[in-house]
Amino acid sequence: MNVYPVGHYVGERHPEGHHLVRVGQTHQSMSEAEFGVWVLAHGVAGSPEWTVEDLLALAEKAELPDARAATDKLTGIGVLVAGNEVAFAQTHRLMPLLVGLGNSELHPDRFAVGLPGLPPVAVLDESGYELWQWGHLAPSLWHTCEVRAAVADEPVSAQDHLGGVLRDLRPVLAGGCGYLDVLSRAHQRLY
Missing domain, CATH: 3.90.930 (Outer Surface Protein A; domain 3)
Known part of the structure; x- marks a missing residue:
């Protein structure tokens, strides 16, 4: 199942160290590890298919902590989408x-x-x-x-x-x- 990142990155906020992504008219806050997962969800050039499994494999290579939990959270708040491609x-x-x-x-x-x-x-x-x-x-x-x-x-x-x-x-x-x-x-x- 392909995964897609949603939102426009608007920067890191200090001193909290959270990253903000604008989705529609709201901002979603992400930790450093969650932001890393969101970035990896963009995929790599030359790979038209980019699945959750591809994302998690790359996150493991990059030594991102708790990538599965971050993926689940980001899917829950709508900054990652995986599933019904028509919807x-x-x-x-x-x-x-x-x-x-x-x-x-x-x-x-x-x-x-x-x-x-x-x-x-x-x-x-x-x-x-x-x-x-x-x-x-x-x-x-x-x-x-x-x-x-x-x-x-x-x-x-x-x-x-x-x-x-x-x-x-x-x-x-x-x-x-x-x-x-x-x-x-x-x-x-x-x-």
Whole structure:
């Protein structure tokens, strides 16, 4: 079962040493170990599938204490999501971070994202770049699936596009060039 981190990191608070992540209109506080688990939940570049087991294996390598307990707690407060991917897509949206750096003559089908003047933090294929660039205009990831289904050459459903959207999502998260947020109450009423 894939795991996804939710929220936008807003920094560490001193003297408590807690990390804050904004989810919707609230802040969630995390200990150092919990924050480490949340960071690892972003996944690694080149791994479109990133499961709770992958996260826990990497946490063990990094010697993070009580990673299983932290994962359970973070799932309980909504900063980690693992499970029903349709429900996840219907209740979360992608928000972009950083700047689109475009493609190159050498690789016209690959698009860089990062900060001007620095090496890119992610290089996305056309589909992933489209999600990064336009995903925030959709009220949810599920809506993105519906749009992709509507413009497909063959009749397909939004469900048929879910796997592709989630695969496109991982390099955006792993590169730190976007974050997931919960839908606003107004958007939730639409679903």
